[in-house]
Amino acid sequence: xxxxxxxxxxxxxxxxxxxxxxxxxxxxxxxxxxxxxxxxxxxxxxxxxxxxxxxxxxxxxxxxxxxxxxxxxxxxxxxxxxxxxxxxxxxxxxxxxxxxxxxxxxxxxxxxxxxxxxxxxxxxxxxxxxxxxxxxxxxxxxxxxxxxxxxxxxxxxxxxxxxxxxxxxxxxxxxxxxxxxxxxxxxxxxxxxxxxxxxxxxxxxxxxxxxxxxxxxxxxxxxxxxxxxxx
Amino acid sequence: xxxxxxxxxxxxxxxxxxxxxxxxxxxxxxxxxxxxxxxxxxxxxxxxxxxxxxxxxxxxxxxxxxxxxxxxxxxxxxxxxxxxxxxxxxxxxxxxxxxxxxxxxxxxxxxxxxxxxxxxxxxxxxxxxxxxxxxxxxxxxxxxxxxxxxxxxxxxxxxxxxxxxxxxxxxxxxxxxxxxxxxxxxxxxxxxxxxxxxxxxxxxxxxxxxxxxxxxxxxxxxxxxxxxxxxxxxxxxxxxxxxxxxxxxxxxxxxxxxxxxxxxxxxxxxxxxxxxxxxxxxxxxxxxxxxxxxxxxxxxxxxxxxxxxxxxxxxxxxxxxxxxxxxxxxxxxxxxxxxxxxxxxxxxxxxxxxxxxxxxxxxxxxxxxxxxxx
Numbered sequence: 355x356x357x358x359x360x361x362x363x364x365x366x367x368x369x370x371x372x373x374x375x376x377x378x379x380x381x382x383x384x385x386x387x388x389x390x391x392x393x394x395x396x397x398x399x400x401x402x403x404x405x406x407x408x409x410x411x412x413x414x415x416x417x418x419x420x421x422x423x424x425x426x427x428x429x430x431x432x433x434x435x436x437x438x439x440x441x442x443x444x445x446x447x448x449x450x451x452x453x454x455x456x457x458x459x460x461x462x463x464x465x466x467x468x469x470x471x472x473x474x475x476x477x478x479x480x481x482x483x484x485x486x487x488x489x490x491x492x493x494x495x496x497x498x499x500x501x502x503x504x505x506x507x508x509x510x511x512x513x514x515x516x517x518x519x520x521x522x523x524x525x526x527x528x529x530x531x532x533x534x535x536x537x538x539x540x541x542x543x544x545x546x547x548x549x550x551x552x553x554x555x556x557x558x559x560x561x562x563x564x565x566x567x568x569x570x571x572x573x574x575x576x577x578x579x580x581x582x583x584x585x
Numbered sequence: 586x587x588x589x590x591x592x593x594x595x596x597x598x599x600x601x602x603x604x605x606x607x608x609x610x611x612x613x614x615x616x617x618x619x620x621x622x623x624x625x626x627x628x629x630x631x632x633x634x635x636x637x638x639x640x641x642x643x644x645x646x647x648x649x650x651x652x653x654x655x656x657x658x659x660x661x662x663x664x665x666x667x668x669x670x671x672x673x674x675x676x677x678x679x680x681x682x683x684x685x686x687x688x689x690x691x692x693x694x695x696x697x698x699x700x701x702x703x704x705x706x707x708x709x710x711x712x713x714x715x716x717x718x719x720x721x722x723x724x725x726x727x728x729x730x731x732x733x734x735x736x737x738x739x740x741x742x743x744x745x746x747x748x749x750x751x752x753x754x755x756x757x758x759x760x761x762x763x764x765x766x767x768x769x770x771x772x773x774x775x776x777x778x779x780x781x782x783x784x785x786x787x788x789x790x791x792x793x794x795x796x797x798x799x800x801x802x803x804x805x806x807x808x809x810x811x812x813x814x815x816x817x818x819x820x821x822x823x824x825x826x827x828x829x830x831x832x833x834x835x836x837x838x839x840x841x842x843x844x845x846x847x848x849x850x851x852x853x854x855x856x857x858x859x860x861x862x863x864x865x866x867x868x869x870x871x872x873x874x875x876x877x878x879x880x881x882x883x884x885x886x887x888x889x890x891x892x893x894x895x896x897x898x899x900x901x902x903x904x905x906x907x908x909x910x911x912x913x914x915x916x917x918x919x920x921x922x923x924x925x926x927x928x929x930x931x932x933x934x935x936x937x938x939x940x941x942x943x944x945x946x947x948x949x950x951x952x953x954x955x956x957x958x959x
Contacts, residue, residue, distance in 0.1 A: 486669075487669070487675040488691075490640060490745075491668065491735065491736075492661075492691045492739070493691045494691070505677060
């Protein structure tokens, strides 16, 4: 019990004193996971909308694949992204392995199926008759898709939450493709593993409090938007 | 195709999963008319409307708009000349004014013009005070007014209405139907109204098409469809409740004397003596009176006495079946039920005019054979 109380007290001190290393780790995590979320939204929203509205042979298979992809294990992604970016791998020429860019790529791979899957469900949640109504009001296909996405904007906020929440707390891929290099690719989660291993519980607790606060803040902000609209 | 046809179908059919749900050899909607398409649910009405709206390509046949065939390449341009309102208002999650402006925005209308037109139509449908409200905060009737304003603001060359009142409660319908009917008459908006409710067809329509089993069974002026249905199927759908078979005794001057189960009826129409015919009578055209009462000044040609077989409350009024040798159905007010003491088994007299009774089915013309060629 003492260990825990002591740990929390020390963590609070670290945070309040503005420990440079702790804050730089936080900043990097935010940048990396934020960028990866934006990339996954840019790829996932059009893909999810297209998948929801298009009818083609094998569509069921693709939808199943996306749904499975929503639970993609980060370590598996880490393994394959590492191999792709390995010096002798197909994308070895990019020379980004063990840089923040590599983590962004891996996390975007993890988040994209989540965004596609939620967008798919959100767009399909808009009644087919609404789409017909838009067309009957003279919407072009692009105008129709835009209006449907706009209509599905609240459930799609869930895509942002789930995507960001999934990757900010992921560790397997960050560790494998980033390498947990101090000052360069050390994120909240990889740092926590390291500090816990070393027995530096107070640092690990400080980092975990930051991570929890971050996840809470993002979800609180998005939820409050959602609730304001839902009224 | 006639010159004033806004939209015309020829040899159109539609299929779902290999099953033919619609077959229309020919249908034209004339400029300025309100055509009601009535029929039971599942009869192909909504499919017909989607074909007319260029939202669904028919399996066979051709859709012409203003004389020109509509193909995939021109569907968007043609869609922008029409408007469609569904049973559900299907409003976007935005304000009332934004919803009404939606179609104008799709067409790239200048904001100032759009705003003026939206304001005009919000006023026309008596919903101007709602303009800034969120669509999802509206009642069903308000939402449907928004949906109608959103369609009419486009000043469509063809307005398609798919059961627009079916989800509304009775008081709401009673205020909205006259409002819309007045607008359509004033603007002479070419309209196709799909409904399963024949009273709506009576309120709006110049012509009525009866669509049963994917086929148009009758297409005629509203009054003729309701009073001279072309077949027993149509008659039942348009509310002709008494349909009795009989044999023609005589026919002259447009009145035919028919023997129905030993009772002689005078019926409007022509037929050959000896021919077997069916006679249709609408329940609201039958008047009930005590058997003791004299006919007085009533011009009713048919006066039948029988016993009451059944009294059942319905809307509107009460449905009374009188056994006059065949079951004759009348609707009366609840007050009449009490005043006349209408109870099952009681004797009663039923009267109706010859002009209220019609021969159902293919009209038998006695003089086509005899008339010299013109």
